[in-house]
Amino acid sequence: MSNHEATGRRSAAWFAAEGRNGFIHRSWMRNQGFGPEVFDGRPVIGIGNSWSELTPCNAHLRDVAEAVKRGVWEAGGLPLEFPVMSLGETLMRPTTMLFRNLMAMEVEETLRANPLDGVVLLSGCDKTTPAMLMGAASVDIPALMVTGGPMLNGKFRGRDIGSGTAVWKLSEEMRAGKLTAADLREAEGCMSRSRGHCMTMGTASTMACIAEGLGMQMSGGAAIPAVDARRYALAQASGRQAVQLVEQDLRPSRVLTREAFENAIRVNAALGGSTNAVVHLLALAGRVDVPLQLADFDRLTAEVPVLADMMPSGRFLMEDFYYAGGLPVVMRELGELIHGEAITVTGRSIGAEIADAECYNREVIGTMSEPFMPPGAGTAVLHGTLCPDGAVIKVSAADENLLRHRGKALVFDRIEDYNAVVDDPGLPVDPSTVIVVRNAGPKGYPGFPEVGNVPVPKSLLEAGVEDVVRISDARMSGTGYGTCVLHVAPESAVGGPLALVRTGDVIELDVPARRLDLCVDEGELAARAEELRAAGDSAGTEGRRRGWEKLYTEHVMQADRGADLDFLTGGSGDQVPRHSH
Known part of the structure; x- marks a missing residue:
């Protein structure tokens, strides 16, 4: 041997x-x-x-x-x-x-x-x-x-x-x-x-x-x-x-x-x-x-x-x-x-x-008794009628005045639609507006892009408003900031409640209570859902997908499951493949 x-x-x-x-x-x-x-x-x-x-x-x-x-x-x-x-x-x-x-x-x-x-x-x-x-x-x-x-x-x-x-x-x-x-x-x-x-x-x-x-x-x-x-x-x-x-x-x-x-x-x-x-x-x-x-x-x-x-x-x-x-x-x-x-x-x-770690600058790294921000300022997980399977918000990056907020939705079906009008001086927004961007989740985009921290409308920036509530089934760059509710699950592309929101609907965000709710009657939402089912894949995207994108779209799980492919969960092991020349 x-x-x-x-x-x-x-x-x-x-x-x-x-x-x-x-x-x-x-x-x-x-x-x-x-x-x-x-x-x-x-x-x-x-x-x-x-x-x-x-x-x-x-x-x-x-x-x-x-x-x-x-x-x-x-x-x-x-x-x-x-x-x-x-x-x-x-x-x-x-x-x-x-x-x-x-x-x-x-x-x-x-x-x-x-x-x-x-x-x-x-x-x-x-x-x-x-x-x-x-x-x-x-x-x-x-x-x-x-x-x-x-x-x-x-x-x-x-x-x-x-x-x-x-x-x-x-x-x-x-x-x-x-x-x-x-x-x-x-x-x-x-x-x-x-x-x-x-x-x-x-x-x-x-x-x-x-x-x-x-x-x-x-x-x-x-x-x-x-x-x-x-x-x-x-x-x-x-x-x-x-x-x-x-x-x-x-x-x-x-x-x-x-x-x-x-x-x-x-x-x-x-x-x-x-x-x-x-x-x-x-x-x-x-x-x-x-x-x-x-x-x-x-x-x-x-x-x-x-x-x-x-x-x-x-x-x-x-x-x-x-x-x-x-x-x-x-x-x-x-x-x-x-x-x-x-x-x-x-x-x-x-x-x-x-055990021997030592801090050399307490301005950069605080203590438990004197932290940079108090407990609860990291990532918060929300639930509610708009996100039955959850959503997240980075509290430390948000305007604390918007963590409890009630406002009317301004809805966009695609991030490209929003970007096309964000600098329009006639965009119907005010500081209370809740901007909603959907079809940006794992299946919908597809791929779950980092577009959740959409730009603040130019008209508001010029008026001195630096942050508004933004909600999407997308992700946000880790370098980004703002009052952005992300990873809404289920996403709109699979029929989640985000797909049912219409411009003018009232949305209520309560981060301390860990809630995100769409304030619309259940009967009205049921009627909208039926309309959505009848419309089907109106964009016609399914037929255009091929290769990896097709495999991904057919098997990707939702954000609350990590957006992995359903056939990749669990280990595979290191068994040596069989082969003989």
């Missing part, structure tokens, strides 16, 4: 094989310059790389991969880098969320089909992180994540500006006549001035912190700036640790427990993190058969204040957050609200990892 066979590792089925199959597997690998000693039974560590120049946030990951390789070689493993689909938030249309599940499928199938004993996942941009975690969790081979790190703080005319958040703020200032187009062009290079993902507490930074909070990224790793040498030291250490994961047979199923998800939910609340974390965590939990419901996000965060004073809700950026101590400080500050016994990819408990 060879050393490789004696290990019982997956890769032995390829590299320890005798006869023709073994000859093929080893010989073709050797055209890359590998000597025979790399097939001596050492752990084979895949490096799944979402690098792409079409994904600016991940465009530096080839350099990160080289650091990971150093660590794998150091620990006696064989590193093999491979590409996976990359989802560039700033360029892909119609929305990267349409492709999150496709990327997760590619990661899952690639891991299962190849001679890998463990994997290091390199991600960064919004959907790359949850997609890679979902795929790896489904296969359940030893895995850990290294995110690419945030950009350095943006600097514009003597002040810090944050990626994404500055886009919304500066473009609104231009629409209001406070900035020129030339000013906005100047800000472009000032905002994105280094490698890395968004440096606000948007979805990219949120999901990096979520990966660390779940225990799937090494402690302290989420916040290190992309260009900081310590990012590459972390990557090298992660390569070493990946070999140890294989030696210990420490798999995602041991890390991604119910306790880990509860930690992640509370971390998101303490950070004032993105509402997108809700849908991604629900999808990931479904992959590992951990029972998680939308209501858990409200219940588990009732006592959690917002500790991090971070854009878009606050003042600071990820560079400041790292220098202040990063996520370990936040988790240590949460104390008994964190399940300290939860295991991490280091093999140690999260409690042990954060």
Whole structure:
């Protein structure tokens, strides 16, 4: 028996094989310059790389991969880098969320089909992180994540500006006549001035912190700036640790427990993190058969204040957050609200990892006794006649005067319809108007785009009104802000109550009571529903769908189920596929 066979590792089925199959597997690998000693039974560590120049946030990951390789070689493993689909938030249309599940499928199938004993996942941009975690969790081979790190703080005319958040703020200032187009062009290079993902507490930074909070990224790793040498030291250490994961047979199923998800939910609340974390965590939990419901996000965060004073809700950026101590400080500050016994990819408990965390700037990270915002200021979950299966709102990003609001709806069937008239001075709006945009959910768009924080009408901006209530079955960018009710479920495309709203209907929002209600008689709503059924697919979109979009539309679940595909829930395992040359 060879050393490789004696290990019982997956890769032995390829590299320890005798006869023709073994000859093929080893010989073709050797055209890359590998000597025979790399097939001596050492752990084979895949490096799944979402690098792409079409994904600016991940465009530096080839350099990160080289650091990971150093660590794998150091620990006696064989590193093999491979590409996976990359989802560039700033360029892909119609929305990267349409492709999150496709990327997760590619990661899952690639891991299962190849001679890998463990994997290091390199991600960064919004959907790359949850997609890679979902795929790896489904296969359940030893895995850990290294995110690419945030950009350095943006600097514009003597002040810090944050990626994404500055886009919304500066473009609104231009629409209001406070900035020129030339000013906005100047800000472009000032905002994105280094490698890395968004440096606000948007979805990219949120999901990096979520990966660390779940225990799937090494402690302290989420916040290190992309260009900081310590990012590459972390990557090298992660390569070493990946070999140890294989030696210990420490798999995602041991890390991604119910306790880990509860930690992640509370971390998101303490950070004032993105509402997108809700849908991604629900999808990931479904992959590992951990029972998680939308209501858990409200219940588990009732006592959690917002500790991090971070854009878009606050003042600071990820560079400041790292220098202040990063996520370990936040988790240590949460104390008994964190399940300290939860295991991490280091093999140690999260409690042990954060035990020595120290805060170096209390302006950036507050305490439980003196938080940035009180409990309940994170993501709130709403229910009511307009969202029977739930909706979410990021309280910290909303105007507190609008958290209890009653107003008449102005309804748009498509985001494009709203965008076409938002600057019309004759648009019938006032500060009490509730803007409703529908057909932007998982099935309806399709893909569940980030259009929920629609622009405030220009006429209101010019009058000094900066926020109005906006309701949709869409998502919102993690860098966005405003009183935006999102993820309304069921969505309008499947006949949810949002499809029945008409302009002039009264809608009542009561965030403290966790309610969102359409104030229309049940009999009238029943009549409208019958009209809708009779009309059928008036847009005629079903016949035009093909390929991935068709598969996605037929199988995607609703927002309260994580918008995963119904046939991807539950694990698939790492069984080596049968094959003989």
